[in-house]
Amino acid sequence: MKIAIAGATGRMGKMLIEAVLNSTDAQLVGALEHSSCSQLGEDAGAFLGKKTGVLISSDVAQVLNNSEFLIDFTRPEGTMSHLAVAEKMGTKTIIGTTGLSPDQMNSLKNASAKLAIVFAPNMSVGVNVTFKLLEIAAKMLNQGYDIEIIEAHHKHKVDAPSGTALKMGEVIADALGEKLDDVAVYAREGHTGYAREGHTGERKEGSIGFATIRGGDIVGDHTVLFAGDGERIEISHKSSSRQSYAQGSLRAARFLQNQSNGLFDMQDVLGLRK
Incomplete structure (x- = not known):
């Protein structure tokens, strides 16, 4: 080739x-x-x-x-x-x-x-197997579980959330019969006027939340959290190279x-x- x-x-x-x-x-x-x-x-x-x-x-x-x-x-x-x-x-x-x-x-x-x-936003074989695991998990955990996608990358990365995190969100939303744009929450910040009070209200049912970390030389870490009452399931992929x-x-x-x-x-x- x-x-x-x-x-x-x-x-x-x-x-x-x-x-x-x-x-x-x-x-x-x-x-x-x-x-x-x-x-x-x-x-x-x-x-x-x-x-x-x-x-x-x-x-x-x-x-x-x-x-x-x-x-x-x-x-x-x-x-x-x-x-x-x-x-x-x-x-x-x-x-x-x-x-x-x-x-x-x-x-x-x-x-x-x-x-x-x-x-593909991520060419890693392991990440793409993770996408398949997330599809299966989302279909099985389609009731009673809140979904959060947490990603971490090096300080030089210019886009957020990462393309891999967004793809994870798309895979999950599709498995739930939703469009990511309709259910994604990319930021949470509560304020009234000029006073920042930290009150965001309760989480909206069916939403998919994103959290972004940037620092150091982190190659790429992604974790999807399915949080239910009395238990949580985490599916993670971490790149060291x-x-x-x-x-x-x-x-x-x-x-x-x-x-x-x-x-x-x-x-x-x-x-x-x-």
Whole structure:
């Protein structure tokens, strides 16, 4: 598999490059960065002390010309710019970027009419198995349980709640026959005029609450709490390394080898779809 990596100098980009270089069925053929990146022209494997012959470039068309697959874990604007070129060139795309707007998601769906795409807010195999466990739990615990989603990430993460937390909420809401937008509670703050008193009122039945933590170098922790009278059930996933995201991305590329077009997620890749 001839693979190009977007965001090649970032934390996730480096992990992806290392995973591709260590894979027996993948070849690194391109490394993308923005035009103001200070490392343009350097070897993409320099951070590992390796010479790959692949130089970091900002020329999307040139990089994708030699690529069968693009793996993109960047920012929404960059991802959509890369996708427009990938669509023209037929480069199958794996997207782990979070924080896409509704309009950007529509662009993704439109591109998938001609292009094979895997889009998932979290490429970890373990996280996607967790999604399936949450679907089962929500259906079984559909009465008498309050649901809270607690997520923690490093201090540099710019979106909140995380894409993974939102996906967890969507999975649970769908299992309950609801739309997340109708039941989600993203913040709780009580105040009257200028006096902040902390009174928020009782919890609304059927709501799904979110709590966000940002600090240090936390890779990604997610816990869903089903709180009933006299008991609670917690389903958690904790990441200690981005390696799981990188390995999941390669698994997604292998899945796309047999797809000509369409928009897929990791549930499709892992065969967990109904």
